[in-house]
Amino acid sequence: MPQNLHLIVALAMTFAAAPALAQSPMPGGMPPPPGMSLAESTAMRFPQPVRVGDLTDRLILQPVESQIILGRVHAVVRNAQGEVSVVMNFGGFYGYGGRLIAVPIDAMVLLGDEMEVVAYTPKQLAGFATFSADGTTPVADDAFLKVGLAKPSH
Amino acid sequence: MKSPFRPNDAPDASVLDVHRPLIRSLERRGLLRGGLTLGSLVMLTGCDVKRPEAVEAALLAISNLNDKVQALLFDPNKLAPTYPDSMILRPPKFNAYYDVTDVKPVNGATWKLELSGLVQDKRPWTLTDLQALPQSSIVIKHICVEGWSYIGGWTGVPLRTFLERTGADLRAKYVAFKTADNYPSSIDMAAALHPQTLLALQYGGQQLADPFGFPIRLRTAVKLGYKNPKWITAIEVTNTYPGGFWESKGFPWFAGM
Known part of the structure; x- marks a missing residue:
């Protein structure tokens, strides 16, 4: 059977049977329970090492089925207290534009090659101050941070 | 109009x-x-x-x-596309039928792999036993039925090698898996013998992490993601249709790519 005919038959059968799109009866990216610190929330999400340079420009999603894009990773910074935050642009379109805000990295999770903000709603993020680099230092691209995981929300 | x-x-x-x-x-x-x-x-x-x-x-x-x-x-000799190590996503994407907070890590020191069905040598295997077998590495795309994908680098024992070593009947129809997270799964023998089907022990050159299936999981380049059970505890070779977790809810069983 010619290769193209294989493809046509397979496609026809695929559409006929209409395979499932989702395998997630349980939601992912749930916010931390009330009273739990962000660090504790990350600790229960099996934090995994990720290279900081690999985070740059990743899409940041809202943990909802429609996977609304909140922004993109602009940089990763550490403040004088040693706390690490992800600087993301927020309020733009498809991750572009908007203003920069700094979100604690423990409020976020890794979702493959994307990230999600699990600890704050978009409304709360809208109340974050515009990021100022004063008092922060960039975390080097070749540094590794541990970030919690979540299953896809769709 | x-x-x-x-x-x-x-x-x-x-x-x-x-x-x-x-x-x-x-x-x-x-x-x-x-x-x-x-x-x-x-x-x-x-x-x-x-x-x-x-x-x-x-x-x-x-x-x-x-x-x-x-x-x-299905062509048992046709290889799926492979990718350079530089494209491996580290860490991989977590997915299960529950959120990551419900993952129950498996103790590798006490873990054993049980064998049943059409297999001559049914001795349970330890992690050390598996690590002593010939290993193979593949960098392949994990494609989920949900529509997402990522490129991952896996190292482990080719399932063919394991089945041959245990004296499995390679003419049997199915290879079935039980897992620590109660996610039964099964594949056809042709896919089990495919050179890009592994009992994976490592990801990106490192021991599998807990949320990704430690101590072993299946990784096959010829099936959709949901046919790759993690935290495997038992393997059965059988001619009786074993089904699977999602298949019992209406998902297609073959799920080939």
Whole structure:
């Protein structure tokens, strides 16, 4: 059977049977329970090492089925207290534009090659101050941070 | 302008209302639920769409036929695309039928892999035993039925090597898996013997991390993601259809790529 005919038959059968799109009866990216610190929330999400340079420009999603894009990773910074935050642009379109805000990295999770903000709603993020680099230092691209995981929300 | 594909006499829209509980019970969102439109329901020729069991049986028959066609088209010698190490996503994407907070890590020191069915040597295997077998590495794309994908680098024992070493009947139809997270799965023997099917022990050159299936998981380049069970605890070689977690909820069994 010619290769193209294989493809046509397979496609026809695929559409006929209409395979499932989702395998997630349980939601992912749930916010931390009330009273739990962000660090504790990350600790229960099996934090995994990720290279900081690999985070740059990743899409940041809202943990909802429609996977609304909140922004993109602009940089990763550490403040004088040693706390690490992800600087993301927020309020733009498809991750572009908007203003920069700094979100604690423990409020976020890794979702493959994307990230999600699990600890704050978009409304709360809208109340974050515009990021100022004063008092922060960039975390080097070749540094590794541990970030919690979540299953896809769709 | 009226579409040339629109029928002159529209079917009775109440059919969808009658079958709404059945459609919900299929637990498939997106394409399937969208696919069960009035038009596609009435296209199930020879099927009384007012009887839910008839609709379910018709869909299942189509899915089973789909499996058989895919098995016929499967080329056991054709390799899936591979990628350079530089494209490996680190860490990989977590996915399960529950969130990561519910992962129950497996103790590798006490873990044993049980064997049953058409296998000559049914001795349980330890992690050390598996690590002593010849290993192979592949960088392949994990493609999920949900629509997402990522490139991952896996190292482990080719399932063919393991089956040969244990004296499994390679003419059997199925290789079935049980897991610590109660996610039974199974694949056809042709896929089990494919050179890009591994009992994976490592990801990106490192021991598998807990949320990704430590101590072993299946990674095959010839099946969709949901055919790759993690935290495997038992393997059975059998001629009796074993099914699987998602297959019992209506997902196609073959799920080939």
